[in-house]
Structures are given as structure tokens and as C-alpha cells.
Amino acid sequence: MQQREDFLLKAYELGIIKFGNFTLKSGIESPFYVDLRPLSSSPQLLKTLSNNLLELVENSPFELICGVPYAALPMGTTMSLASGIPLIIKRKENKGYGTKRMVEGVYHDGQNCLLVEDVITSGQSLLETIDEIEREGLKVTDIVVVLDREQGGIQKLKAKGYTVHTLFTINEAIDILHRYHRLDDADLARIKNFLNNPPAPPEIKRVPLEQKNINHPVGKRLIEIALKKKSNLIASADVISSAELIRLAEEVGDYIVALKLHTDIIKDFSFDLIDKLKQIAREKEFLLFEDRKFADIGNTQELQFKEGIYKIGSWADMITSHVIAGEESLKVFENLGVVAIVEMSSKGTLTDDYYITKALNVAENAPNVMGAVAQRKISDDLLLFTPGVNISSSADGKGQQYNTPERVCKNYHTDFMIVGRGIYQSANAAESAKEYQTKGWQAYLESLN
Ligand code: BMP
Numbered sequence: 001m002q003q004r005e006d007f008l009l010k011a012y013e014l015g016i017i018k019f020g021n022f023t024l025k026s027g028i029e030s031p032f033y034v035d036l037r038p039l040s041s042s043p044q045l046l047k048t049l050s051n052n053l054l055e056l057v058e059n060s061p062f063e064l065i066c067g068v069p070y071a072a073l074p075m076g077t078t079m080s081l082a083s084g085i086p087l088i089i090k091r092k093e094n095k096g097y098g099t100k101r102m103v104e105g106v107y108h109d110g111q112n113c114l115l116v117e118d119v120i121t122s123g124q125s126l127l128e129t130i131d132e133i134e135r136e137g138l139k140v141t142d143i144v145v146v147l148d149r150e151q152g153g154i155q156k157l158k159a160k161g162y163t164v165h166t167l168f169t170i171n172e173a174i175d176i177l178h179r180y181h182r183l184d185d186a187d188l189a190r191i192k193n194f195l196n197n198p199p200a201p202p203e204i205k206r207v208p209l210e211q212k213n214i215n216h217p218v219g220k221r222l223i224e225i226a227l228k229k230k231s232n233l234i235a236s237a238d239v240i241s242s243a244e245l246i247r248l249a250e251e252v253g254d255y256i257v258a259l260k261l262h263t264d265i266i267k268d269f270s271f272d273l274i275d276k277l278k279q280i281a282r283e284k285e286f287l288l289f290e291d292r293k294f295a296d297i298g299n300t301q302e303l304q305f306k307e308g309i310y311k312i313g314s315w316a317d318m319i320t321s322h323v324i325a326g327e328e329s330l331k332v333f334e335n336l337g338v339v340a341i342v343e344m345s346s347k348g349t350l351t352d353d354y355y356i357t358k359a360l361n362v363a364e365n366a367p368n369v370m371g372a373v374a375q376r377k378i379s380d381d382l383l384l385f386t387p388g389v390n391i392s393s394s395a396d397g398k399g400q401q402y403n404t405p406e407r408v409c410k411n412y413h414t415d416f417m418i419v420g421r422g423i424y425q426s427a428n429a430a431e432s433a434k435e436y437q438t439k440g441w442q443a444y445l446e447s448l449n
Contacts, residue, residue: 007048008168008176014038014045017173019187026201031191034170036118036146040074049167050078053116053144056165060142062114064088064107068129071118075146079116088113088138090129102132109137120145120164123153130162147173150195171195206413206447207380218287218317218337219370219383222416225257225285231437232409232444234289236260236387236420242273248424249277252433253284258318260289260418263310274315287317293341294333295322302332320373323362330366338366343374345388346399375403377413387418391439396421405436409443 011017015038022033039045053075065085067076069092080087088105107113113133117126130140141163148154148166157164168176171192178188209223209232226232235252237259239245245266249259259281263269281288290312294301301321305313312319318337321330330338340363343351351359356374363369364381371383378384390402408414419436426432 003048004052004167005176005180007045007052008173009180009182010042010045011036011039011049012177012182014042017177019183019191027204028199028201031187031194032170032174034119034147034149035071037071046074046078047082049146050075050082052167053146053165054079054083056167057114057142057144060114060163060165061112062142063111064105064113064138065116066090066103066113066133067116068118068126072116072146075118076116085114090132101136103136103138107136107138111138113138113140115140115143117143117145119147119149120153120157120166121149121151123156126153126157127160151198204377204413208448209415209444212383212415213381214370214383216337216368216370222257222287222318222337222370222383225287226416229255229257229285229437230441231255231257232414232416232440233433233437234258234260234385234416234418235423235433236291236418237424238262238265238420239424240265240267242266242268242270242276245273246276246280248429249280249284251430252423253280253286255430255433255437256286257416258287258289260291260420262291263312264292269309271315278315288315289318289320289339290316291320293320293322295324296329297325298329298332301325301329305333318370323359323366323369327362327366330362330368333368336368337370338368339383339385340366340369340372342372342378343376345375345386345401347395347401348399371415373418375408375412383415384413385416385418386412386414387420389417389419389436390422391436392422405440406443406446409440410447413447 016034016036018033019031022030024030039049065076065080066088067073069090077087088103088107090103120126126143133140142165143157143162144165146167148169150170154164174188174191177183209226214220214223233256235256237245237248239248277288292312294304316336318339319333320339320341321333323340340359342359342363343356360372360378363372364379371385372378373385373387375386386408388400388402389405389408391404394402405417408417417440423429423432423436
């Protein structure tokens, strides 16, 4: 007992818990902040901690130790050195070459691995780590955690059958620091109040379409059409003949803000088709959106955009482009609106958080980019386009993943939802488009409140 308290007091001196006013990642204002990384700066404390953690799992069966990166990596390593039990290392991201394994070290199927974590909050990131370890064929039964922030993480893991051993709960740690006069009565009361009545994260208000900070003329036009037609629907016309495409455009035209095309799947493409589509688009007020997804160096993209059979640059109002080749490669798309692909809707997409952050950065800095395709909230300076929307299906068996209009409008603050098969494969495309328009606009209006 005394040893645990001594450890906490020394760790406190290193700065693992700070008191004051801190804004957490969730936006919540917290009266304390926990960061166990400074422990690595004291080998002696790290050793004491590792002995304490090993004691907690004395009776648990495990043959391997894995510290969840990064804060718990040195803890796991120290426990391995002290116990003689081998360490495995879980990567935060796949290095993309060599063995391509997510877990490094010597291990075999069915071995039991103890997970070591510094702080548990909601338990979500631990569950993701467990999933990755289990996918390597390893078994996880026990997890040892230095500090439980008491925000439901332990219960979540317990419900899934895992045993979590904790060295301190946040309440215990606070009580010890108070008892040893590291915390005065007023601060103790403030922190206890925060812990007993955890505030909900502040709601990020959605900006109405007309107030979005969009300067691109095509973006402005899209917003104008949306407000006039009360529609945030883009129909994806993935049909393969001119006749089907024209029929679809006529049937759904009244309900949409744009018709998204993949012209390279049309078997009888001609400029007569484009002329006809332009005429319908004019009559029914929608834009033509070519989903070409350019992904090359600027010079090649320019040729693909202006030349070839489709001469996209001569007729499209909007196009999609990956931003993988960097900002300069986007300059070649002149006189129309570019929608950057920053995150894809399909299962296992390689557009991870790291890529998305960098891609959004490129998109925000390129003047001809008016929006982005993504499955998450993005900056109000860009329009958010979200494909993978379907009312009656959750997947297509080929990797596509679907959300409902409600979910994308309310959770992601999607400005324009893109619906393909939900409309063109339905028995009555016009009726379906009307239904998506009504549901999408209703969800948009509700998401403003
Ligand atoms: P559907 O609703 O039938 O699954 O069609 C979705 C459309 O959106 C397709 O044309 C696809 O190419 C496009 N799309 C997508 O599904 N996910 C993305 O991440 C990006 C897309 O452009």
C-alpha cells in the first residue's frame, strides 16, 4: 500500500498529473490532465511501476507482453525484462514494405498476450488494439492498466469478456494526492464534482449551407440550387448506355443538385449524349459531375482532363480528383469545381487518419478545390460530399459500406449525399430519388438544431 502511494507521489513530482484548466481532445474542459509519458524519464520509477503491474497479474496466464504504443511501450519492455516473459511490439501503422505485419516479434498462434496500457478512458482504443492482436492469431484475456479515468472503459471491456487489472483509479489517485497535501480541499472538491458529473462534449454546431465559407463559383451555384430545390442529393448514374443515362437524368432531374457520371463506363459515349445531358441539366437545374478520380502528375492529368475521347474539361461542371500527387497537380483543372477525394467509403480503404489530414490540407489550400469526398466532418471552408448512402442496404459484398441519409447528415455534417444503386437500381428511380431527397433534406434541417 505504502509502496503504491510512494510511487504515485514520486510520479506526481515528474508531472504525470497536472491540475488547472485543460481542454481535452473531445473539447471538454477538464480540471486535471494525465500524461504518463514522463515516467520513462525515471528508470527507477519505471522499474517500480513494472513490478507493481506484474504483481497485479501474478495469477493471470500469459506468455507474451505487449505495451500499447506509445506511452505503454517502455512499461511493457520493463515488465518483460523483469519477468523474462517475451515482448511483442504492435505497430501503430503498417510500414507498407517488408513483412507487412502489424505485430512484430516471435510468437505463434494461440499464445496468450498480456496487454499493458497507460490510461484507460472509454476503452475504445484498447478494443481496437485487442482486435488487431487477435487478428494475428494471439489470445487476449487480461489487460493491465496504470490509471483508470473511470469513464466506462473497464465496463466496456468486461462486457466483452476481458479482465482489466488497474493500479489506480483516478478517484484513488486524487485522494492520495489530497491526503499528502499535493491538492487542496477546493481543488479536490472541483475535481470530484467533475468526476461525478462528467460534462458532455460540446456540440459542434453545423453551419447552414448558405453560411458556409465557399468562394468557388461552382460551389456557390451548387448551394443556390440546393436551397432552391430543397435537395442535398446527388444521383450517381452508374449505368452503361446513353439511353439508360438519358432516361435516368429525366426521371431524377427534378430531385437532384447534380448528376454524377462515370463516362468511361458508357459503351456508346458520344458528344450527342453530352449535349442531351446538358439540355436536361439546364431544364431541370442540376450540374454535371464527372467522377473521374484523377490520380496522376499534373501533366498527365491535364491530358486526361482536356484530351482523349471524353474531353471532360469541355463540358463538366465538377470533377473528382485524388490529391495524392500534391497541390500543384490540381492546378490543371481549369474553369470548373474540383472535389478532392480525401477518404473513401469502402472497407479497408488505405485513406487512414494520417492520409486524410494531409489530403485535407492540400484540398484547403488549392483554390479550385471546392469540396471533398469524405466520411467525417471536415472544415466549413469546403463542401462535404459523402457517397456510400443507401436506405435499404448496409454493404454490397464488394467492399462498399453504406450509411443512411440521417447518419451522414447528422454525424458527419454532410452537405451533399451521393446515392447510386439506391436510386438507379430501384423499381422506380423517380420515386426513389424523391424519397432520398425528402429524407436527406429533412435530416439536413434537423442537423441544424
Ligand atoms: P452506390 O451508391 O451504388 O454504392 O454508388 C456510389 C458511387 O459513389 C459510385 O459511383 C462510386 O464510384 C462513388 N464513390 C464511392 O462509392 N465511394 C467513394 O469513396 C468515392 C466515390 O466516388
